[in-house]
Amino acid sequence: MPMAELDRRVAGCRACPRLVEWREEVARVKRAAFRDETYWGRPVPGFGPADAGLAVVGLAPAAHGANRTGRMFTGDRSGDVLYAALHAVGLASQPTSTRIDDGLELYGTRITAPVKCAPPANKPTPAERDRCRPWLEAELALLRPTLRAVVVLGAFGWQALLPVLAAFWRVPVPRPAFGHGVRHTLAAHDGGDPLHVFGCYHVSQQNTFTGKLTPAMVEEVLATAADAAEIRHK
Numbered sequence: 001m002p003m004a005e006l007d008r009r010v011a012g013c014r015a016c017p018r019l020v021e022w023r024e025e026v027a028r029v030k031r032a033a034f035r036d037e038t039y040w041g042r043p044v045p046g047f048g049p050a051d052a053g054l055a056v057v058g059l060a061p062a063a064h065g066a067n068r069t070g071r072m073f074t075g076d077r078s079g080d081v082l083y084a085a086l087h088a089v090g091l092a093s094q095p096t097s098t099r100i101d102d103g104l105e106l107y108g109t110r111i112t113a114p115v116k117c118a119p120p121a122n123k124p125t126p127a128e129r130d131r132c133r134p135w136l137e138a139e140l141a142l143l144r145p146t147l148r149a150v151v152v153l154g155a156f157g158w159q160a161l162l163p164v165l166a167a168f169w170r171v172p173v174p175r176p177a178f179g180h181g182v183r184h185t186l187a188a189h190d191g192g193d194p195l196h197v198f199g200c201y202h203v204s205q206q207n208t209f210t211g212k213l214t215p216a217m218v219e220e221v222l223a224t225a226a227d228a229a230e231i232r233h234k
């Protein structure tokens with residue numbers, strides 16, 4: 001299945017009743033600042049080329065960010081930090097990501113999440129996370145021929161992603177712990193190229209407003225991961 005077809009199917013999924021209800025209610029009620037906009041209100045597919053060498057993985061779309069705009073990390077403060085950093089290291093065509101039709105392109109990089117629908121309080125249940133797993137598995141299967149590195153944003157994304165990676169690469173037991181700047185190299189089950197997995201604090205306001213995570217820290221992880229994936233960048 002081509003990536004565009006997978007993205008189309010993801011966007012039509014209604015498998016989690018609680019998340020379907022939440023994402024659609026948020027889209028109906030809206031935040032006052034976006035009252036004149038039509039929210040996406042559906043699952044948010046990954047964004048970026050199907051032959052990416054690097055994946056950036058969060059946890060789930062934000063209620064008034066990607067759930068509004070229909071594109072990962074687009075239209076919220078977390079995305080402001082992430083896309084500015086991607087642009088600073090040469091992985092994005094522009095430093096801002098405000099709308100799905102703003103012309104933004106990613107270079108060699110795809111942004112995705114283990115849970116495709118915005119959850120209440122940004123917390124999917126374990127059952128919702130597990131139900132969504134086949135979508136990310138299918139996405140990784142398509143990326144597998146070119147994917148060489150992953151940057152995982154935050155401990156929750158890390159916990160959700162490692163079991164999915166285990167379908168293709170050897171994940172040590174016990175699983176490696178999350179930390180900012182950690183790097184693990186996973187051998188492939190099929191003897192193919194290994195995958196370099198990097199931890200990065202989540203680009204949430206909680207981390208960026210407090211200075212726990214600075215733009216330079218994000219850029220450093222992204223640049224190191226792009227080097228590991230052998231993507232030409234700044």
Ligand code: SF4
Nearest residue numbers: 013015016043117132
């Ligand atoms: S979270 Fe995943 S499995 Fe659940 S409804 Fe959304 S896309 Fe479907």
